[in-house]
Amino acid sequence: xxxxxxxxxxxxxxxxxxxxxxxxxxxxxxxRKIPHLFVTNTSSIxxxxxxxxxxxxxxxxxxxxxxxPAVTAxxxxxxxxxxxxxxFVTDSTQSxxxxxxxxxxxxxxxxxxxxxxxxxxxxxxxxxxxxxxxxMAEPHPALLALGMxxxxxxxxxxxxxxxxxxxxxxxxxxxxxxxxxxxxxxxxDSALEILGSPANQxxxxxxxxxGDVKGALVAGLKAILVRTGKFRxxxxxxxxxxxxVIESIAALPDWWMEQ
Amino acid sequence: xxxxxxxxxxxxxxxxxxxxxxxxxxxxxxxRKIPHLFVTNTSSIxxxxxxxxxxxxxxxxxxxxxxxPAVTAxxxxxxxxxxxxxxFVTDSTQSxxxxxxxxxxxxxxxxxxxxxxxxxxxxxxxxxxxxxxxxMAEPHPALLALGMxxxxxxxxxxxxxxxxxxxxxxxxxxxxxxxxxxxxxxxxDSALEILGSPANQxxxxxxxxxGDVKGALVAGLKAILVRTGKFRxxxxxxxxxxxxVIESIAALPDWWMEQ
Numbered sequence: 001x002x003x004x005x006x007x008x009x010x011x012x013x014x015x016x017x018x019x020x021x022x023x024x025x026x027x028x029x030x031x032r033k034i035p036h037l038f039v040t041n042t043s044s045i046x047x048x049x050x051x052x053x054x055x056x057x058x059x060x061x062x063x064x065x066x067x068x069p070a071v072t073a074x075x076x077x078x079x080x081x082x083x084x085x086x087x088f089v090t091d092s093t094q095s096x097x098x099x100x101x102x103x104x105x106x107x108x109x110x111x112x113x114x115x116x117x118x119x120x121x122x123x124x125x126x127x128x129x130x131x132x133x134x135x136m137a138e139p140h141p142a143l144l145a146l147g148m149x150x151x152x153x154x155x156x157x158x159x160x161x162x163x164x165x166x167x168x169x170x171x172x173x174x175x176x177x178x179x180x181x182x183x184x185x186x187x188x189d190s191a192l193e194i195l196g197s198p199a200n201q202x203x204x205x206x207x208x209x210x211g212d213v214k215g216a217l218v219a220g221l222k223a224i225l226v227r228t229g230k231f232r233x234x235x236x237x238x239x240x241x242x243x244x245v246i247e248s249i250a251a252l253p254d255w256w257m258e259q
Numbered sequence: 260x261x262x263x264x265x266x267x268x269x270x271x272x273x274x275x276x277x278x279x280x281x282x283x284x285x286x287x288x289x290x291r292k293i294p295h296l297f298v299t300n301t302s303s304i305x306x307x308x309x310x311x312x313x314x315x316x317x318x319x320x321x322x323x324x325x326x327x328p329a330v331t332a333x334x335x336x337x338x339x340x341x342x343x344x345x346x347f348v349t350d351s352t353q354s355x356x357x358x359x360x361x362x363x364x365x366x367x368x369x370x371x372x373x374x375x376x377x378x379x380x381x382x383x384x385x386x387x388x389x390x391x392x393x394x395m396a397e398p399h400p401a402l403l404a405l406g407m408x409x410x411x412x413x414x415x416x417x418x419x420x421x422x423x424x425x426x427x428x429x430x431x432x433x434x435x436x437x438x439x440x441x442x443x444x445x446x447x448d449s450a451l452e453i454l455g456s457p458a459n460q461x462x463x464x465x466x467x468x469x470g471d472v473k474g475a476l477v478a479g480l481k482a483i484l485v486r487t488g489k490f491r492x493x494x495x496x497x498x499x500x501x502x503x504v505i506e507s508i509a510a511l512p513d514w515w516m517e518q
Contacts, residue, residue: 125380150431164431168423
């Protein structure tokens with residue numbers, strides 16, 4: 001094994017609490033100068049805020065060690081889109097898109113692309129309807145989804161993530177979303193390119209049997225499932241076979257040594 | 260031909276304006292005592308309000324001549340559900356569900372069924388998330404959709420209808436919605452039962468190539484498409500063949516006489 005991709009939520013954190021052994025494991029990889037990247041579908045906050053959050057837990061990394069769907073979306077738009085972009089992301093995540101030409105925030109036509117992130121309770125009927133009208137305007141814009149996570153576990157209960165809103169827009173408008181983020185193969189490919197590591201010598205560690213494990217396996221990586229975060233026993237009966245299942249990120253150095 | 264089913268929006272009304280000849284056509288069928296029913300997917304207002312709206316345009320009909328998804332949903336719930344129902348419909352449409360046991364409006368578990376209607380700008384993130392949490396609670400409740408209309412044309416532009424919210428909930432929760440209303444065959448069957456008319460001697464007149472025309476044809480009825488309401492030229496290239504295409508409801512008596 002040459003390189004490792006860490007999921008953040010559910011692997012390093014459980015809610016706002018750091019998972020025991022997480023910091024030690026990351027230090028272990030750093031000390032050995034093993035190439036690593038933090039790969040998350042979080043679209044509600046930018047990489048700068050993720051780095052601050054990790055630093056508070058004693059994990060010091062620079063922003064460019066974090067890959068998010070917003071980063072890939074920006075690259076995709078720069079390569080494929082000629083015209084203004086309509087962002088449906090939080091104000092703080094907008095900072096990831098600074099270089100792009102943005103559509104007026106009230107406009108209902110004229111977008112060359114829409115970028116849909118996890119807006120949580122900032123979604124209103126008017127905002128969703130605005131995205132719909134933009135999609136129906138001619139010429140039809142591209143529709144980018146920052147991941148396709150269905151929901152997540154908050155301290156107050158389950159909460160809808162980005163995917164339900166993307167499928168609502170697809171169904172209403174007939175558009176097909178381009179998914180950037182896990183589990184898209186292109187997202188794992190980008191991570192490997194940054195790391196300079198071949199797929200079969202790289203390993204993804206995550207708590208999501210589909211987004212992390214299946215996505216990584218399809219992209220040719222090894223994939224380790226942790227029994228923390230959103231892990232449920234039932235995940236092991238879905239016909240998806242992780243390379244290994246470990247108790248938590250704390251057990252990762254042992255697994256690595258065995259290879 | 261023995262009986263006729265009239266769609267309302269786009270056939271009798273264009274927005275708030277009555278379509279020329281609509282009243283005269285309906286009087287023509289009334290005078291000849293030809294069995295007829297008004298069949299609409301409207302779920303934002305109850306039948307009483309629809310009857311008042313029609314009366315203001317000089318079309319006098321009693322409520323029981325109108326069939327809406329709310330009416331069929333209530334019957335379905337009475338037959339299949341044992342427990343409280345969570346309504347996601349406007350306050351006025353709640354009047355159609357008076358006889359049912361209703362769940363506390365803030366509850367996040369304990370529903371035996373959810374009924375999802377067109378809430379328009381009454382949808383909030385919290386409300387959609389509440390419906391999602393109810394669907395995820397054990398035992399899983401039934402999910403009823405009051406039609407599967409994607410959007411409609413308002414005077415201010417396109418507006419999302421019920422379907423996008425239903426598919427969002429289906430995708431997030433894994434539930435499969437039971438659709439009551441057009442284009443479900445059961446909805447047309449109910450209409451024919453009320454009319455006491457066999458399918459092949461009944462005709463649906465509507466402006467929606469899928470909801471009205473395809474739905475009616477699948478249920479064995481004849482189906483006439485009008486060139487009013489949401490009709491677009493492009494509807495005729497969708498592989499769906501209406502029994503006839505007429506300029507507007509004003510031309511219906513002529514078509515009837517030719518049969």
